[in-house]
Amino acid sequence: MSTSLILLIVALIGIVGYVAGARRAMALAGGLSSKLHSRPGYYGSFIALWAIVPALLILAVWLVASPIYINSSVRSGFPEEVKALSEAEQGLNFGMVSSLARGMNVLSLEEIERVGSNPAELRAALGAKGVPLAGEPQPFMVEAAGELNTMTALSRTAMTIVVLAASLAGALLAFRQIAPRFRARNRVEKVILASLVVASSIAILTTIGIVLSMLTEAGHFFARVPAWEFFFGTVWDPRFAAAGATDSEGQFGLIPLLLGTLYIGLVAMLVAVPVGLFSAIYMSEYASPKVRSIAKPLLEVLAGIPTIVYGFFALTVVGPFLRDLSSQVNGLLTGDYMNFIQAQSVLTAGFVMGIMLIPYVSSLSDDIITAVPRALCDGSLGLGATRSETVKRVTLPAALPGIVGAILMTASRAIGETMIVVLAAGVAARIQFDPFEPMTTVTVKIVSQLTGDLEFTSPQTLVAFALGITLFAITLCLNIYALYIVRKYREQYE
Amino acid sequence: MNMMSEAAVEKALDQKMSDVSHKMIGKDVSVYYGEKRALFDVNLNVRENTVTALIGPSGCGKSTFLRCLNRMNDTIENCRVTGKITLDTDDIYDPQIDVVELRARVGMVFQKPNPFPKSIYENIAYGPRIHGLARNKADMDQIVEASLQRAGLWTEVKDRLHESGTGLSGGQQQRLCIARAVAVSPEVILMDEPCSALDPIATAKVEELIHELRANYTIVIVTHSMQQAARVSQRTAMFHLGQLVEENDTDKMFTNPDDQRTQDYIMGRFG
Numbered sequence: 057m058s059t060s061l062i063l064l065i066v067a068l069i070g071i072v073g074y075v076a077g078a079r080r081a082m083a084l085a086g087g088l089s090s091k092l093h094s095r096p097g098y099y100g101s102f103i104a105l106w107a108i109v110p111a112l113l114i115l116a117v118w119l120v121a122s123p124i125y126i127n128s129s130v131r132s133g134f135p136e137e138v139k140a141l142s143e144a145e146q147g148l149n150f151g152m153v154s155s156l157a158r159g160m161n162v163l164s165l166e167e168i169e170r171v172g173s174n175p176a177e178l179r180a181a182l183g184a185k186g187v188p189l190a191g192e193p194q195p196f197m198v199e200a201a202g203e204l205n206t207m208t209a210l211s212r213t214a215m216t217i218v219v220l221a222a223s224l225a226g227a228l229l230a231f232r233q234i235a236p237r238f239r240a241r242n243r244v245e246k247v248i249l250a251s252l253v254v255a256s257s258i259a260i261l262t263t264i265g266i267v268l269s270m271l272t273e274a275g276h277f278f279a280r281v282p283a284w285e286f287f288f289g290t291v292w293d294p295r296f297a298a299a300g301a302t303d304s305e306g307q308f309g310l311i312p313l314l315l316g317t318l319y320i321g322l323v324a325m326l327v328a329v330p331v332g333l334f335s336a337i338y339m340s341e342y343a344s345p346k347v348r349s350i351a352k353p354l355l356e357v358l359a360g361i362p363t364i365v366y367g368f369f370a371l372t373v374v375g376p377f378l379r380d381l382s383s384q385v386n387g388l389l390t391g392d393y394m395n396f397i398q399a400q401s402v403l404t405a406g407f408v409m410g411i412m413l414i415p416y417v418s419s420l421s422d423d424i425i426t427a428v429p430r431a432l433c434d435g436s437l438g439l440g441a442t443r444s445e446t447v448k449r450v451t452l453p454a455a456l457p458g459i460v461g462a463i464l465m466t467a468s469r470a471i472g473e474t475m476i477v478v479l480a481a482g483v484a485a486r487i488q489f490d491p492f493e494p495m496t497t498v499t500v501k502i503v504s505q506l507t508g509d510l511e512f513t514s515p516q517t518l519v520a521f522a523l524g525i526t527l528f529a530i531t532l533c534l535n536i537y538a539l540y541i542v543r544k545y546r547e548q549y550e
Numbered sequence: 551m552n553m554m555s556e557a558a559v560e561k562a563l564d565q566k567m568s569d570v571s572h573k574m575i576g577k578d579v580s581v582y583y584g585e586k587r588a589l590f591d592v593n594l595n596v597r598e599n600t601v602t603a604l605i606g607p608s609g610c611g612k613s614t615f616l617r618c619l620n621r622m623n624d625t626i627e628n629c630r631v632t633g634k635i636t637l638d639t640d641d642i643y644d645p646q647i648d649v650v651e652l653r654a655r656v657g658m659v660f661q662k663p664n665p666f667p668k669s670i671y672e673n674i675a676y677g678p679r680i681h682g683l684a685r686n687k688a689d690m691d692q693i694v695e696a697s698l699q700r701a702g703l704w705t706e707v708k709d710r711l712h713e714s715g716t717g718l719s720g721g722q723q724q725r726l727c728i729a730r731a732v733a734v735s736p737e738v739i740l741m742d743e744p745c746s747a748l749d750p751i752a753t754a755k756v757e758e759l760i761h762e763l764r765a766n767y768t769i770v771i772v773t774h775s776m777q778q779a780a781r782v783s784q785r786t787a788m789f790h791l792g793q794l795v796e797e798n799d800t801d802k803m804f805t806n807p808d809d810q811r812t813q814d815y816i817m818g819r820f821g
Contacts, residue, residue: 345627431664435727437625439677439734440654449676454667 057216059119066111066223070104073227077103077234085236094241102240105247106230111223115215122211130204135196152193156201157208159187270528273521280515281308286522292485294505294516308519310526312485316402316495317527320481321470323406323491324413328470329463331410332417339418340425341447352422359415363475370408370480375399378407382492397492405481406491409473413466420462421455428454457541464538468531474499498523573598573738573768574619574656579633581614581623588614591633592794594787596738601760601769603783603800605776607815610789612772616740619770620656621649637738654681656738657731662747663723665715665730670707673715673726674698677734693733700766701729702759721752728759732767739763741771745778757782776816780804788812 078100085091092099131139131150138149159182167181178198179189193201234240278286289309335355339348376399383395397403428451436446452459474497482494483504505520512518574596581589589611596602596619604612614623621642623629635642642652654677665673674694675684684690694711698704703725707718715726724744731739741760745753760769760782773779779786780800787797788809796809807813 429664431660431662432666434622434625434658434660435664435666435730436676438620438622438653438658438660439680439730440650440652440657441677441680442650445680449680450666 057212059115062115062216062219063112065220066108066115069111069220069223069227070108073103073107073231074100076100077231080231080234081236081240084234091236093237093239094244098240098244099234099238101244103227103230103234105244107223107227109247110226111219114222115219118211118215118219122215126204126207126211129207130200133200133203138196148190149197152190153197153200153204155187155189156182156193156197157204159185159189160201160205162187267525267528270521270525273518274525276513277515277518277522280518286310286519287526290487292501294519306516308515308522310498310523312487313496313498313501313523314526315487316481316485317471317497317499319489319491319495320402320406320409320477320497321467323402324409324470324473325463325467327407327410328413328417328466332414332466333421333459335414336418336421336425337447337452339422341443341451352419355415356419357415358412359419361412363412363473364479366408366412367475367479370404370476374408375401375404375480378404398494400480400482400494402481402491402493402495405477408480409470409476412473412476413470416466416469417462420465421459424455424458424462425451427458457544461538461542464534464541468534468538471497471531471534472499472527473497474503478503498527502527571598572596573638574770575634575636576615576618577634577636579615579618579631579635581611581618582630582632583626584628588792589618590792592789594794594797596768596770597785598768599764599766600785601764601771601783602785602787603779604770604772604787604789605774605779605815606789606795608774611792612787612789613742615789616742616770616772619738619740620653620658622653622658624649654734655736656740657734657736659724659727659731659739659741659744661743663720663727665718665723665726667714667716669712670698670715670718670726671711673730674733677730681734683734697729697733700732700763701725702755702762703729719752721748721755724748724752724756725759728756728763732763736767738768738770741769743772743774746774753778776804788815790815 078096081092081096081099082089089096127150130153131146134146134149138146141149156178159178162185163181176192178193182189286308287310289307290311291307291309292312293307295306339352339355343351378397378401379395379399382397383393386396387393432450432454433446436450437443441449477497477500481496481500483496483500484494485496485501488495502520502523505517505523508517510517572595576592576594576596579589579592579594580587592611592615594615604616606612617623618631618635619642621631623631631643637652637655640647642656666676668676671694674697675690678684678690678693684693695704695708698707703722706722707726715723718726724747728739728741728744745756748756757778760771763769771779771782783800785797786800786803788795788803788807788811790811796803796807796812798808803812804816807816
C-alpha cells in the first residue's frame with residue numbers, strides 16, 4: 057500500500073473517531089453538553105489525536121529506519137571481495153543494486169525469467185524500459201537486487217499493518233476513556249502546547265545545525281591552513297590555478313576582506329543612520345497622520361526591493377555618475393579630466409547600501425521613538441519647551457538605547473550584504489583606505505570561492521566556511537549586544 | 551452728600567474688583583475634537599492667587615478646559631478651540647502669541663507623575679535652562695534649591711540631587727513635577743488630577759503644598775475627589791456634559807449650591 061494511501065486511511069480513522077467521540081460524549085451526558093467537563097468537540101479531537109499522532113510517528117520512524125536496515129543487510133550479503141573495497145566503491149556497487157532492483161520492478165515476470173541469467177541482456181532490457189545502468193551488472197548484484205526487492209515489499213506490508221493497527225488501537229483506547237468527567241480539553245490543549253513548542257524549537261535547532269555544519273567544514277579548513285595565518289594574514293590569494301597542486305597552497309588572509317567589509321559597512325551606516333534617524337523623527341514627531349500614513353509604507357517599500365536591484369542601480373547609475381562627476385570636478389580644478397573616483401568603489405557600494413538600509417533604521421527608530429511615553433513629551437511641552445527642544449532633550453535621550461540597538465542590528469545587515477558589493481565595489485581583495493577605489497567583502501569572497509568546480513576538499517573551497525563562521529560570529533555578537541541594549545531600555549518604562 | 555455716597559460706592563466697587571482680580575478669563579470657550587464637540591460656550595474666570603477646582607463626572611470637559619488654558623490641546627490632532635481666553639490682558643489664542651512663552655507663564659502638572667529619566671537636579675533645571683533663566687551654575691543651583699523647597703521636597707532629596715528622578719516614590723515624583731513647574735516661575739499652575747495616582751499620605755502632602763503655593767501662584771486643579779476640592783480650593787466650578795453648570799465659592803458650593811445638578815453630583819446621586 058502506498059504511503060499516501062496509508063495517510064488517507066489514517067486521516068479517515070481520525071475523522072470517524074472525531075465524530076464518534078463527540079457523539080459518544082453527548083450520549084453519555086444524556087444530550088446535555090453542560091454535564092460534560094469539556095465541549096463535545098474536545099472529546100472528538102482527543103480520539104482523533106490518538107488515532108493520528110502515534111500512527112504518524114510510527115510511519116515516520118519506519119520510513120526512515122527501514123531503508124537503513126535493509127541497505128545494511130543487503131550489503132552484508134555482498135561477496136567478500138566487494139566488502140574489501142573502499143567505502144565509496146561499495147556505495148557504487150550498492151547504487152547498481154538499487155537501480156537493478158528498481159528496474160526489475162518495471163520488468164514483467166517473463167522478461168525477468170528470460171534475461172535473468174544474462175547480465176548483458178538484462179542491461180539492454182532495462183535500458184529499453186528507461187532504466188539506464190552504469191555498467192554491466194554482476195551476478196551477485198542481480199541476486200542482491202532480488203533480495204532488496206523482497207525485503208522492501210515485506211517491510212512495506214508490515215508497515216501498512218502496523219500503522220493501521222496503531223491508528224485503530226489508538227482510536228479505540230481513547231474511545232474507551234470517554235466519560236462525562238473526563239478532562240478531554242486539558243489533554244487536547246497539552247497536545248497543542250507540545251506542537252507549539254516543536255514549531256519554535258525547529259527554528260532554534262536549524263540555527264544550531266547551521267552552526268555545526270559550518271564548524272565542521274571550517275574545522276577541515278583549519279586542519280589544512282593554520283588559524284593564525286587565516287585570521288591575521290594580510291594577503292588574500294587563494295590561487296585557484298594551483299588548486300590540487302601540492303606545493304602551493306595559496307594565501308588566505310582574512311584582514312583585507314574584513315577591512316573591506318567594515319569600511320563599506322561604515323560608509324553605508326554614515327549614509328543610513330542620519331537619513332534614517334531624521335526621517336524617523338519627522339515621522340513620529342512632526343508628520344500629520346495623513347502624511348505618516350502615506351510616507352511610512354512608501355519608505356518601507358524600500359526594504360522590500362531585492363538587493364540585486366540595488367546592485368543594478370549602483371552599477372548603472374550611481375557608479376558612472378560618481379565617476380563622471382569626479383572627472384568633471386577634477387577638470388574644473390586642475391584642467392585634467394581624469395576621474396579620481398572609480399566606477400566600482402567603496403563609496404558607490406557604501407552609498408547604495410546606505411540607501412538600502414534607510415528603511416531599517418527609520419522603521420525601527422520610529423517604533424522606538426513612538427514608544428517613549430507621551431507623558432514625558434507632554435511634561436516637556438507643558439514647561440514651555442518647543443517641539444525640537446523636546447525631541448532633542450527628552451525624547452531622543454529616552455529612546456537612545458533603543459536607537460543604538462536598532463543601529464547595531466542594521467550594521468549586522470550591512471556586514472552580511474553581498475549583491476550590492478559584488479556589483480558596486482568589485483572583487484579585488486586589498487588593503488587600502490581610499491574610498492574611491494574598489495575593495496571587497498567577506499560575503500563576496502564566500503560566493504566566489506563556492507561558485508566554481510573545485511573539489512570540496514581543497515582549502516580554496518573550505519575557506520568559504522571559515523569566512524562564513526567568522527561572519528556569523530561577528531553578526532551574532534552585534535545582534536546579541538543590540539538585543540541586550542534594547543531589553544535594558546525596555547525595563548526602564550515597563 | 552450725594553457725591554460722597556457715589557464716591558463711596560465707587561470705592562467699594564474698586565475694593566471688590568481688586569478682591570476678585572481675574573488672572574484668566576474664558577469667554578464662550580468651545581472645543582471640538584474633529585466633529586465631536588467637547589465644550590459648549592464655557593464662560594469661566596480664574597481669580598488671581600486663588601485655587602480654583604474643576605469638578606464633574608468623567609468626560610464632562612473639565613480636563614479639556616484646563617488644557618485650553620495653556621494650549622496643551624494644540625498637541626492633539628484634530629482639536630479646535632473657539633472663543634476667547636485671556637491671561638491678564640493677552641489673548642492666548644492670538645496668532646501673535648508665542649505658545650512656548652505662554653506655557654512658561656502657565657505651567658502644568660499632569661495626572662501621572664512624569665519625571666524625565668534624568669537626575670533630580672536636571673529635572674528641575676530643564677525648564678530654566680530652556681528659557682535661559684540662570685546666568686551661571688550658582689544661579690541654577692539656587693533656582694533648583696528654591697523650587698525644591700517650594701515643593702517641600704528639598705529636605706528629602708538634597709543629598710541625592712544627582713540620582714535619577716524616576717527612582718523617587720510616586721508622591722515624591724509628583725512633588726518633583728510640581729517643583730519642575732515652579733522652577734520656570736509661572737504665574738498660573740494647572741494641575742490635572744495631580745493626586746489620582748497617589749496614596750492618601752502622598753495626597754495629603756501634595757494638598758498641603760497646593761495650599762502654600764496659593765500665596766504666590768494662581769492654581770487651577772481638576773479633581774475627581776469632592777473632599778479634595780473642598781479641602782484645597784476657594785472657588786469651585788462644576789462641569790457636566792461639556793457645559794459649565796455652576797461656578798461659586800467652594801464653601802457655598804458644598805453647602806448650598808445654586809444648581810440642582812451640582813447638589814445631586816455632590817450628594818453622589820450621579821457621576
